[in-house]
Every structure is written in C-alpha cells, then in structure tokens.
Amino acid sequence: MKYLDEYRDSRIARALAAEIELATTQSWVLMEICGGQTHTIMRYGIDELLPRGIELVHGPGCPVCVTPLETVDKAIALALRPDVIMVSYGDMLRVPGSHSDLLRAKAQGADVRIAYSPTEAVKIARANPDRKVVFLAIGFETTAPANAMAAWQARREGLTNFSLLVSHVLVPPAIRALMASSSNRVQGFIAPGHVCTVMGCREYEALVSDFQIPIVVGGFEPVDILESVSMLVRQLETRGARLENQYVRSVNLQGNVPAQAIMVEVFHIADQKWRGIGPIPSSGLRLRDEYAAYDADRVFDLGEMTVDEPAECISAQVLQGLKKPTDCAAFGMRCTPENPLGAPMVSSEGACAAYYHYRRHAVAK
Amino acid sequence: MSTKMRVEIAQEIAPEIKVRLSCPAPLPARDTVLLGHGSGGKLSAELLRDIFLPAFQNPALSRLDDQAIVNVNGQRLAITTDSFVVKPLFFPGGDIGSLAVHGTVNDLAMGGATPLFLSAAFIIEEGFSMDDLRRVTNSLRLAAATAGVPVVTGDTKVVEKGKGDGLFITTTGIGLVLDGVDLSADRARPGDKVLLSGSIGDHGIAILAQREGLEFETRIVSDSSALHTLVARMLGSDGTRGIRCMRDPTRGGVSSTLNEIAERSQVGIELEESSLPVHEEVRGACELLGLDPLYVANEGKLIAIVAPGAAAAVLQAMRSHPLGNEAVIIGTVNNENANLVTMRTPLGTSRVVDMLAGDQLPRIC
Numbered sequence: 049m050k051y052l053d054e055y056r057d058s059r060i061a062r063a064l065a066a067e068i069e070l071a072t073t074q075s076w077v078l079m080e081i082c083g084g085q086t087h088t089i090m091r092y093g094i095d096e097l098l099p100r101g102i103e104l105v106h107g108p109g110c111p112v113c114v115t116p117l118e119t120v121d122k123a124i125a126l127a128l129r130p131d132v133i134m135v136s137y138g139d140m141l142r143v144p145g146s147h148s149d150l151l152r153a154k155a156q157g158a159d160v161r162i163a164y165s166p167t168e169a170v171k172i173a174r175a176n177p178d179r180k181v182v183f184l185a186i187g188f189e190t191t192a193p194a195n196a197m198a199a200w201q202a203r204r205e206g207l208t209n210f211s212l213l214v215s216h217v218l219v220p221p222a223i224r225a226l227m228a229s230s231s232n233r234v235q236g237f238i239a240p241g242h243v244c245t246v247m248g249c250r251e252y253e254a255l256v257s258d259f260q261i262p263i264v265v266g267g268f269e270p271v272d273i274l275e276s277v278s279m280l281v282r283q284l285e286t287r288g289a290r291l292e293n294q295y296v297r298s299v300n301l302q303g304n305v306p307a308q309a310i311m312v313e314v315f316h317i318a319d320q321k322w323r324g325i326g327p328i329p330s331s332g333l334r335l336r337d338e339y340a341a342y343d344a345d346r347v348f349d350l351g352e353m354t355v356d357e358p359a360e361c362i363s364a365q366v367l368q369g370l371k372k373p374t375d376c377a378a379f380g381m382r383c384t385p386e387n388p389l390g391a392p393m394v395s396s397e398g399a400c401a402a403y404y405h406y407r408r409h410a411v412a413k
Numbered sequence: 414m415s416t417k418m419r420v421e422i423a424q425e426i427a428p429e430i431k432v433r434l435s436c437p438a439p440l441p442a443r444d445t446v447l448l449g450h451g452s453g454g455k456l457s458a459e460l461l462r463d464i465f466l467p468a469f470q471n472p473a474l475s476r477l478d479d480q481a482i483v484n485v486n487g488q489r490l491a492i493t494t495d496s497f498v499v500k501p502l503f504f505p506g507g508d509i510g511s512l513a514v515h516g517t518v519n520d521l522a523m524g525g526a527t528p529l530f531l532s533a534a535f536i537i538e539e540g541f542s543m544d545d546l547r548r549v550t551n552s553l554r555l556a557a558a559t560a561g562v563p564v565v566t567g568d569t570k571v572v573e574k575g576k577g578d579g580l581f582i583t584t585t586g587i588g589l590v591l592d593g594v595d596l597s598a599d600r601a602r603p604g605d606k607v608l609l610s611g612s613i614g615d616h617g618i619a620i621l622a623q624r625e626g627l628e629f630e631t632r633i634v635s636d637s638s639a640l641h642t643l644v645a646r647m648l649g650s651d652g653t654r655g656i657r658c659m660r661d662p663t664r665g666g667v668s669s670t671l672n673e674i675a676e677r678s679q680v681g682i683e684l685e686e687s688s689l690p691v692h693e694e695v696r697g698a699c700e701l702l703g704l705d706p707l708y709v710a711n712e713g714k715l716i717a718i719v720a721p722g723a724a725a726a727v728l729q730a731m732r733s734h735p736l737g738n739e740a741v742i743i744g745t746v747n748n749e750n751a752n753l754v755t756m757r758t759p760l761g762t763s764r765v766v767d768m769l770a771g772d773q774l775p776r777i778c
Binding site: 049061093094096385396 | 445446448449455693697700702750753755760763767769
C-alpha cells in the first residue's frame with residue numbers, strides 16, 4: 049500500500065537500527081507520547097531492534113486511558129436514562145467505570161451506539177428529535193476539531209437534543225507536567241505526529257527551551273519510530289536540545305489552521321484531570337458559554353460523582369513512564385483485557401494492552 | 414479496603430509525585446450476557462465452558478469441533494447447527510439466505526463430511542417485508558441447489574414487532590464422514606504446516622462497509638461460499654493422510670481459529686506476517702478503521718493443519734480449485750510457547766497473536 053509499505057520496509061528499519069546502535073555510546077531514556085506509537089513499538093517489536101542502552105518508556109497519549117473515571121461514570125449514568133442515546137468512539141465502550149462499563153449498560157437496555165465521527169452523532173440527533181443524543185467527546189487535539197465541528201453544526205442548525213460530554217486533553221501541558229515532576233527519567237520525547245498535524249509543532253519549541261530536552265515529532269509506522277529514535281539519539285549524544293520534525297509528510301510548523309480555528313471558536317482551555325495522573329493546569333478543553341446548551345455537563349444534572357478506586361493498578365506510574373506494564377503484579381493475572389483493572393488494559397492504544405496482546409511470550413520467558 | 418487506605422497505599426507506591434491513583438475497582442462477576450459473548454473470542458469460550466459444556470457433557474460434544482461426529486450403524490454421521498443474525502440482511506456477495514447454507518455446509522465439510530441434508534428455521538419479525546422474505550428464501554434455495562444439499566425440513570416462527578431484528582435463520586446440516594478421514598483440532602503436531610485457502614477479512618469488511626454509520630465506498634465483496642468441493646479435492650489428493658484438521662475462520666477470524674487449535678492440541682503456532690494474503694482494499698479499510706484483518710470474519714476460507722510431508726500435495730490440490738487458487742502456507746506448528754499463536758513480523762521480530770476478549774472495537778484515532 050502506497051505511503052505505508054515503505055514505512056514498514058524491513059531493510060530500511062534494520063539499517064536505521066544499525067545506525068542507532070552505532071551512534072549510541074551511553075544509556076538514554078526516551079518516551080513516545082502517543083498510544084498509537086506504543087502500539088507500533090509493541091506490534092513490530094521495535095524495542096527488540098534497539099541497542100540495550102536505549103530504553104523506550106510509554107507516555108500518557110492514549111486518549112481512552114486518561115479519560116477520568118468520573119467521565120466514564122457520567123457517560124454510563126447518562127446512557128442508562130431512557131431518553132438518552134449515548135454515542136461514543138468504539139474503544140470507550142469497554143473502559144471500566146466504577147461499577148460498570150458502557151457495554152454492560154448496553155446489555156441492560158441502554159441505547160449506546162458506536163460512531164467513527166461525531167458528525168454521525170449529529171445525524172442521529174437529527175433523526176431522533178424526541179431523544180437526547182449525547183456524544184462522548186474525548187481525546188487529544190486530534191479529535192477536538194471534529195468534536196468542535198459537531199457542536200458548531202448542531203448550534204447552527206438549532207438542534208436542541210444534542211450535547212457533548214467533553215473530556216479533552218492537550219499534549220504540551222502533559223509533557224510540561226512530566227518534566228516538572230521530580231521523578232522524571234525521560235531524556236527525550238517522540239512527540240505525537242497526529243496531534244502536531246492539527247496543531248503544528250510551534251508549541252513544542254517552548255518545551256525544548258524551558259527544559260533543554262530534545263523533542264522529535266514522529267510518525268506511527270516502524271520506520272517513523274526508528275528514525276525518530278535515531279534523531280533523538282544523535283541530539284543526545286552531541287548534547288543537543290532541538291525540536292525536529294521526522295513526520296514531515298504530515299506535519300508543518302503552523303498545522304491545520306482551519307481546524308485550530310473551529311477549536312478556538314467552540315472550546316476554551318481549562319484545567320483538566322487525567323486518569324492515572326491527576327489534575328494538570330490548563331491541559332484540557334471545555335465548551336465556551338455560547339455553547340452551554342450543547343454541554344452535557346450543564347444540560348443534565350449529573351451531580352457529584354464519587355469514584356471507587358483500587359490500589360493494585362499501577363497505571364499512574366505506567367502513564368508517566370515510571371514503570372512498565374509488566375512491573376505490575378496484576379499484569380496478565382488479575383488484569384487482562386477481559387477483566388481490566390485499569391483503562392490502559394482496554395484500549396488498543398493502552399500500554400498494558402499492547403504488552404498483553406503482543407509481548408506475552410517474551411514476558412513468560 | 415477503605416478509599417482512604419487505598420489512597421495512602423497509592424502514595425506509598427509513588428511518594429514523589431502527588432498522584433491520586435484513579436483506576437476503577439474490578440468489575441463484579443458477569444451477571445448479564447454481553448454482545449461480546451457472541452463474538453467467537455474469549456467471552457464466547459467462557460460461555461461454553463461455564464454454561465453449555467457442563468450442561469450437555471458427552472464425548473461427541475467435548476471434541477469442540479465445528480461439527481459433532483457420531484456413529485450410527487457403523488456409519489460416521491456429522492451433525493452441525495448454526496444461527497445467522499447478520500445485519501444487514503443483504504450485502505455485496507450474498508445475503509442471510511446464502512450465508513445460512515454456506516455456513517452450515519462448511520461446518521460439515523471441515524469435519525471431512527460430505528454434506529447430505531439441511532434444515533432451515535426462520536424467526537421472522539412481524540412487519541418484515543414479504544418481498545425481502547421471498548428474496549432471502551430464493552437465495553437460500555439457490556445456494557442449497559448449487560451446493561447440491563437439499564433443504565428437507567424447516568420451521569417458521571413469527572415474533573411481535575420489536576422482538577426480533579427482521580429475520581434470523583438457523584440451519585442444521587447432516588453429512589457422512591468419508592472413510593479413513595479423521596480431522597480434529599487436537600491433532601496438530603510440531604512441524605505441521607498451516608495452510609490458508611485465500612485472502613482474509615473480505616466478509617467482515619464487506620459487512621462493516623454496509624453498516625449504518627460506517628458506510629464507506631468499497632468494492633469489497635463477501636467471500637461467502639460453500640467449501641465442501643474444495644475439501645473433497647484436498648481429501649482426494651496424495652496428501653490426504655497428512656491432513657490433521659480443518660477449520661473455517663468465521664467470526665473471530667484466523668486468529669481465534671488458530672488460538673483454538675493451539676489450545677486443543679497444546680502446541681504453539683508461528684505465522685509469517687508477510688505471507689498473509691489480504692486484499693489491498695481490505696488492508697486499506699482495516700488501516701482506516703483500526704482493525705486487524707486477522708480478527709475479521711471470513712465465510713469462504715479454510716485453514717488446514719497438514720503434516721510437513723503432505724503440505725505441498727495438499728497445497729497443490731487447493732490451488733487447482735477455484736476457491737483455493739490463492740492458497741498459501743502461512744505458518745508452522747511448533748512445540749515452543751504451547752497454547753500461543755505468535756507471528757514473525759516483517760522486521761524479523763516476534764509478537765503474540767492473541768484471541769480477543771470480545772468484538773474488535775474500532776479505535777478512536
């Protein structure tokens with residue numbers, strides 16, 4: 049397949065791995081931010097190709113994993129109301145809330161539907177004027193423009209039965225929080241290519257200069273990851289701290305300007321809680337007051353949710369790159385994709401699920 | 414454990430960061446049936462293990478093959494039954510009527526049986542279009558006639574509007590197992606070759622492309638077809654004695670089928686990723702939707718586990734048949750990693766090919 053196969057080419061991948069091996073003279077800890085990148089690393093065994101000194105730790109960039117438990121509980125509570133149709137991206141359905149998940153709610157009679165795009169949810173609202181359609185609007189900067197567009201479209205059409213349950217997160221504040229933490233081990237970041245396709249990569253320049261850390265905006269195929277690692281290692285070995293763009297076929301400095309414009313029109317930046325990490329200042333998006341009528345948090349009286357939390361799940365440390373999924377005593381035993389303790393075991397982009405699905409044999413050995 | 418104590422433990426684990434572990438409590442044991450219980454994955458296996466097998470325990474059932482084989486007056490009779498709940502009822506390459514014939518004929522054929530007779534039971538929802546019923550019935554008739562397997566008995570039930578989803582069909586088939594043929598999922602041995610009759614994922618993607626909310630333009634056509642003549646050709650080849658097991662990888666896809674065989678035979682299976690035949694359009698759709706073709710359903714493909722010495726002859730026989738002309742060897746049975754299916758990636762690394770918990774859920778971005 050064009051634009052794909054060349055980025056999975058084994059000869060190019062091996063040549064890059066050899067290049068990295070040659071350039072590496074000491075140990076480096078690198079973090080890939082995006083869950084999609086984690087997935088590729090595990091699926092293709094990229095870490096097996098790297099020299100011993102290079103440790104890849106996995107970042108908080110799985111949108112499903114960092115959606116707060118309260119949001120999942122709210123979505124379930126709303127879905128169970130007979131007047132509501134809950135529409136969601138597919139992989140949110142199995143994420144455990146405090147006592148249930150959306151798939152179970154569906155089994156209990158809730159009208160839960162999967163959509164690929166929030167505009168599908170607007171279509172459902174149009175077709176069901178007597179029901180209240182709620183879209184579970186989660187994700188990073190990648191899904192924000194489409195979610196914003198859905199609210200914008202609903203408002204323009206004057207729909208009164210459509211709202212968004214918003215839990216949006218932003219990457220640069222999360223990197224800032226990780227770097228500011230006293231326990232940070234990360235020495236270089238692979239920034240998420242898809243987020244930067246939307247936002248451009250200007251925002252990352254400040255992180256590079258504030259923390260003197262190299263950042264490479266990377267793609268999602270094996271060759272992309274290896275090339276990003278190679279660029280980071282070359283910088284680290286020469287004491288460099290620059291912003292570089294590996295994903296040039298998709299990312300430029302300014303990003304997708306119309307997409308950013310619709311985000312600004314509909315959302316404002318707000319403090320946001322990240323599941324497993326906690327609150328990070330100015331790291332999320334909320335609907336502007338002009339869009340209050342489309343904000344499920346304001347349309348429905350959801351009250352305060354109290355969430356139930358077990359101690360065994362170590363996703364907090366996993367999402368910050370402090371621990372590997374396999375460091376968890378519950379991994380593969382009490383925590384599996386069938387019975388997940390935490391969200392990283394659910395989503396295909398979750399680090400724990402990626403290890404479980406692709407690397408169990410290596411762990412067993 | 415109190416929430417307070419949990420938080421304290423959490424802080425003990427990661428004292429350096431102010432993190433509140435926000436992971437959910439393990440969900441209670443399953444008290445309702447979920448859609449995933451019908452996915453052909455681990456949840457389906459759980460249902461069999463916990464509910465159905467203990468209830469009906471007998472030697473024919475406990476083989477857990479696609480068909481039961483019983484002795485009647487010295488003849489080995491194969492029996493199988495299958496319910497069809499496909500949505501949409503009509504799809505490119507077939508409809509629920511032809512599928513109901515092919516599915517049951519194939520389940521008989523996988524046991525090395527010559528299909529003889531079919532029954533068909535229709536559960537029809539009140540208000541269902543008579544034209545559609547005629548269309549389905551005609552298609553079922555045509556498929557049965559083409560396969561040379563008459564429908565000799567049947568049943569009709571009509572349920573109230575809202576109590577069924579248009580039309581469900583159950584077919585049962587009986588056939589005779591050829592002399593000297595003994596196929597079962599517990600017969601795979603280290604060194605055996607894994608043969609696949611053609612490209613994977615066509616049926617699942619053809620159906621998905623038609624689903625509400627996911628419509629995308631594609632020329633992908635379901636591979637729905639009756640495989641008994643292909644099986645007859647294989648069993649008539651010089652390699653016939655080396656054929657250990659045959660399965661049609663329907664729901665749950667190639668991955669679920671191979672995981673079942675690995676478990677039943679207590680062996681490992683290693684696939685070669687680059688040898689997997691996937692049509693370009695199916696690959697594209699899977700990339701776009703975040704699905705893995707290994708988990709997508711097929712309705713006209715078979716997998717055969719064949720002794721190494723017989724593999725070439727069986728492969729040649731498959732390729733001489735129109736339904737097997739793209740047949741390939743996709744992997745080898747091994748005695749490492751018992752119970753585990755692994756795959757050699759194009760980069761030369763190895764990963765696990767897991768059985769999914771439930772349905773494959775489209776991912777967010």
